[in-house]
Amino acid sequence: MSKLKTDYLVIGSGIVGLSFAIKAADHGKVLIITKGKSDESATSYAQGGIAAAIGKKDFPKNHFEDTIKAGAGLCDEKAVDILVNEGVMRVQELIELGMKFTRNEKGELDLGREGGHTKNRIIHAHDYTGREIENFLLEMVRKNTNITIKENHMAVDLITEHHISKNKNKNKNEKVESCFGAYVLDDENADIYSIVADFTILATGGGGRMYPFSTNPSVSTADGIALAYRAGCRVRNMEFIQFHPTALFYKIDPVFLISEAVRGFGAKLRLQDGSLFMKNYHPAEELAPRDIVARAIDFELKKRGEDFVYLDITHKSDEELESNFPNIYNTLKKKFKINMSKEYIPVVPAAHYMCGGVIVDYDGCADLKFLYAAGETASTGVNGSNRLASNSLLEGLVFAHRAFVHSLKLKEENAEKYKKEFEEQIPEWDKGGAANLKEWVLIKHELQELQDIMWDYVGIVRSTPRLEKALRRIDSIYREIRDFYNRTIITRPLLELRNIALASQLVIRSALNRKESRGLHYNTDYEENTSPSRNDTILEPAIYKKSHFNNC
Numbered sequence: 001m002s003k004l005k006t007d008y009l010v011i012g013s014g015i016v017g018l019s020f021a022i023k024a025a026d027h028g029k030v031l032i033i034t035k036g037k038s039d040e041s042a043t044s045y046a047q048g049g050i051a052a053a054i055g056k057k058d059f060p061k062n063h064f065e066d067t068i069k070a071g072a073g074l075c076d077e078k079a080v081d082i083l084v085n086e087g088v089m090r091v092q093e094l095i096e097l098g099m100k101f102t103r104n105e106k107g108e109l110d111l112g113r114e115g116g117h118t119k120n121r122i123i124h125a126h127d128y129t130g131r132e133i134e135n136f137l138l139e140m141v142r143k144n145t146n147i148t149i150k151e152n153h154m155a156v157d158l159i160t161e162h163h164i165s166k167n168k169n170k171n172k173n174e175k176v177e178s179c180f181g182a183y184v185l186d187d188e189n190a191d192i193y194s195i196v197a198d199f200t201i202l203a204t205g206g207g208g209r210m211y212p213f214s215t216n217p218s219v220s221t222a223d224g225i226a227l228a229y230r231a232g233c234r235v236r237n238m239e240f241i242q243f244h245p246t247a248l249f250y251k252i253d254p255v256f257l258i259s260e261a262v263r264g265f266g267a268k269l270r271l272q273d274g275s276l277f278m279k280n281y282h283p284a285e286e287l288a289p290r291d292i293v294a295r296a297i298d299f300e301l302k303k304r305g306e307d308f309v310y311l312d313i314t315h316k317s318d319e320e321l322e323s324n325f326p327n328i329y330n331t332l333k334k335k336f337k338i339n340m341s342k343e344y345i346p347v348v349p350a351a352h353y354m355c356g357g358v359i360v361d362y363d364g365c366a367d368l369k370f371l372y373a374a375g376e377t378a379s380t381g382v383n384g385s386n387r388l389a390s391n392s393l394l395e396g397l398v399f400a401h402r403a404f405v406h407s408l409k410l411k412e413e414n415a416e417k418y419k420k421e422f423e424e425q426i427p428e429w430d431k432g433g434a435a436n437l438k439e440w441v442l443i444k445h446e447l448q449e450l451q452d453i454m455w456d457y458v459g460i461v462r463s464t465p466r467l468e469k470a471l472r473r474i475d476s477i478y479r480e481i482r483d484f485y486n487r488t489i490i491t492r493p494l495l496e497l498r499n500i501a502l503a504s505q506l507v508i509r510s511a512l513n514r515k516e517s518r519g520l521h522y523n524t525d526y527e528e529n530t531s532p533s534r535n536d537t538i539l540e541p542a543i544y545k546k547s548h549f550n551n552c
């Protein structure tokens with residue numbers, strides 16, 4: 001195949017991609033591409049739920065305040081305002097479509113509690129909320145004849161003016177304006193072809209796989225961020241990597257998450273000698289914001305030379321635990337032989353969420369026209385320097401919707417029409433002289449080395465010399481990957497490694513640019529600063545762009 005044409009190209013099949021696709025399908029043909037199976041997304045792994053101020057004594061302004069506070073001075077207040085207000089509508093919409101959330105005996109939504117929230121506002125489907133939402137949306141997508149899903153398809157690069165034959169000999173530094181779709185690898189047939197689209201949305205989630213211990217599935221390789229940056233979009237606040245405080249201490253991939261909702265239900269953190277320690281770190285103790293809890297655990301572990309702390313919920317009965325956390329209770333019991341009503345659970349922090357990403361405006365528009373990004377791929381400004389628990393599914397829903405509404409406006413104006421004359425000129429993918437070098441062991445080795453560097457030098461606690469060392473080593477790995485990429489045939493593992501390496505560079509460069517400790521970025525060479533500020537770390541892409549925010 002050499003070329004496919006669609007109205008909407010959706011890259012990724014989590015909550016952002018699916019919810020966007022369902023709405024867009026009323027207005028044109030939608031093509032979703034996803035690297036593996038359709039339900040392999042970070043969304044499927046979200047346990048806790050969706051935060052929204054729908055409780056009787058809760059209001060969006062309370063949710064706003066909690067989000068701003070967790071964000072440690074760096075949130076974009078307008079984006080947060082949109083999130084907490086429109087979030088209520090988006091959750092209602094999902095319920096009206098038929099999504100079933102857990103309810104109490106009175107039939108009301110059962111609202112859970114998580115760290116940093118001053119109210120019970122976590123709407124959930126037991127403790128496998130993400131999986132239920134993913135399945136629910138996928139079912140709608142599969143029934144929709146205007147939507148096609150292509151599994152085992154991975155975007156290689158976005159198509160911009162740079163690829164169009166007419167412009168091929170133009171100066172490399174010339175302005176790139178629009179996105180025409182993407183070159184895509186069909187992994188099963190080892191073929192690369194172009195998907196030309198009026199509108200493209202990046203919905204690929206985050207990049208937890210930069211680290212060896214992550215709650216993210218193997219698909220989380222920062223693809224959207226790398227695609228956008230290579231194509232000429234800016235990224236923001238990449239240094240803010242959230243480590244979830246309580247992943248099960250057990251070598252399994254991905255690590256098994258013990259939801260923050262378990263602490264919301266009364267679990268306490270204990271050192272290996274049984275003593276409680278969170279009271280020494282924050283008045284909210286176990287329900288302090290995530291950055292504080294993860295750092296406290298990290299500090300205690302390093303001080304004692306120990307590998308894990310315990311999570312203790314043994315004051316609750318089997319019945320209570322199994323009915324509230326069926327997934328965690330049964331997985332611990334059957335797979336790990338831990339009865340959480342009787343035994344402490346060994347836990348350790350693990351990489352969980354990227355709070356920065358591709359810069360977008362309030363309508364999800366990235367720096368290229370006709371290109372949107374939403375969810376973990378994007379930086380809307382709602383997360384500041386530390387995302388509030390259970391705001392991520394909400395952010396995905398809210399900003400995917402806004403991106404859809406914006407695309408509709410452009411469609412009504414026929415804004416995409418001028419691109420048509422260039423579409424014929426989009427060249428086929430140039431395979432060059434690439435050969436199958438059969439050196440796949442290199443990919444595995446480079447990935448392991450990269451992950452170890454990120455864990456050791458760019459983890460929960462950082463220092464400037466460690467970051468500098470990490471950058472030198474990742475730069476050298478990146479050069480090797482690029483060389484390999486230019487000589488060999490392209491495969492999914494190679495593309496993923498290329499994306500992870502680029503994203504890791506961006507994280508470290510942003511971390512070095514931030515001359516303070518704030519939220520999730522803790523550098524022992526700088527004092528902690530939580531004062532309100534919009535001192536974002538913005539990285540310009542290698543391709544120079546004169547104007548930003550092209551209004552998609």
Ligand code: SIN
Pocket residue numbers: 046047048049258259260261388389390391392
């Ligand atoms: C959890 O259930 O603890 C994860 C929720 C989140 O990351 O927002």
